[in-house]
Amino acid sequence: MGGAQDSSFRYPCSVIELRDVSKTFKSPSGERLTVLEGLSFSLPAGLSAAIEGPSGSGKSTLLALLAGLDQPSAGQVKVAGQDLGGLGESELSRFRAQNLGFVFQAFHLLQHFSALQNVVIAAEIAGLKEPLKAAREALSRVGLEGRVEHLPGQLSGGECQRVAIARAIVAKPKILLCDEPTGSLDRVNASKIFELLLELHKDLGSTLLLVTHDPHLAERLDRQLFLEQGRLVEGAA
Ligand SMILES: Nc1ncnc2c1ncn2[C@@H]1O[C@H](COP(=O)(O)OP(=O)(O)O)[C@@H](O)[C@H]1O
Ligand SMILES: [Mg+2]
Numbered sequence: 001m002g003g004a005q006d007s008s009f010r011y012p013c014s015v016i017e018l019r020d021v022s023k024t025f026k027s028p029s030g031e032r033l034t035v036l037e038g039l040s041f042s043l044p045a046g047l048s049a050a051i052e053g054p055s056g057s058g059k060s061t062l063l064a065l066l067a068g069l070d071q072p073s074a075g076q077v078k079v080a081g082q083d084l085g086g087l088g089e090s091e092l093s094r095f096r097a098q099n100l101g102f103v104f105q106a107f108h109l110l111q112h113f114s115a116l117q118n119v120v121i122a123a124e125i126a127g128l129k130e131p132l133k134a135a136r137e138a139l140s141r142v143g144l145e146g147r148v149e150h151l152p153g154q155l156s157g158g159e160c161q162r163v164a165i166a167r168a169i170v171a172k173p174k175i176l177l178c179d180e181p182t183g184s185l186d187r188v189n190a191s192k193i194f195e196l197l198l199e200l201h202k203d204l205g206s207t208l209l210l211v212t213h214d215p216h217l218a219e220r221l222d223r224q225l226f227l228e229q230g231r232l233v234e235g236a237a
Helices: 059-066 089-099 115-125 131-141 157-169 187-204
Strands: 014-026 032-044 048-052 074-079 100-104 175-179 207-211 223-228 231-234
Touching: 014 059, 014 207, 032 059, 032 074, 032 207, 032 231, 059 074, 059 175, 059 207, 089 100, 089 115, 100 157, 115 131, 115 157, 131 157, 157 187, 175 187, 187 207
Parallel strands: 048 207, 048 223, 100 175, 175 207
Antiparallel strands: 014 032, 014 074, 223 231
């Protein structure tokens, strides 16, 4: 098919598509703070991309929009072919559980639940048929088969992040969203966690979007994007 094409056909396999997205917050003093402005971006399925940018530039805000955890002030957010603006709260929760995996800097594990329970809960929310089996498999996949009954407080930082990764991949999501996933780990563990995420991205075929301040990690991914003045810019900072 040649000839003039509508821009919606330019990236037939885009798993993430943002069009003219803006996000404005109201600060506690009442001022309007525009964090994202006229941001358009698309990422084909299966690719990996790093998002870099100074603290406060809107990286976490962008991931929250992609996850449907927050709504844009203007523009469209399409994830896995779904316009998130068209979904209600319960549809959004199901969509998230089935299509997205999250990894955060601060792990966000349930402290009173074991490693296994933390992952089982995610498997149940995603509606998997055998949540316990899937959770055990995911924990083995991240090298934690020997720690399944441990509580987060009994695990090291690197191990907690592995539990969080097992939770993120238990439903084999189309997209892995990682917000500074190595930001609170020492160098050795940071490097191990990064390699694990890359390996899982390749094995599962999940699209990987990873926020990082480390240019050496960023350059290992397919695309390097910088959040500058509310927009995503490709290439060198
Ligand atoms: N709910 C909110 N209300 C008001 N301002 C917010 C809110 N969330 C984020 N911000 C502001 O938006 C800017 C971008 O935040 P964030 O996306 O967390 O940046 P980054 O992740 O790049 O460090 C910051 O200046 C922050 O203070
Ligand atoms: Mg952030």
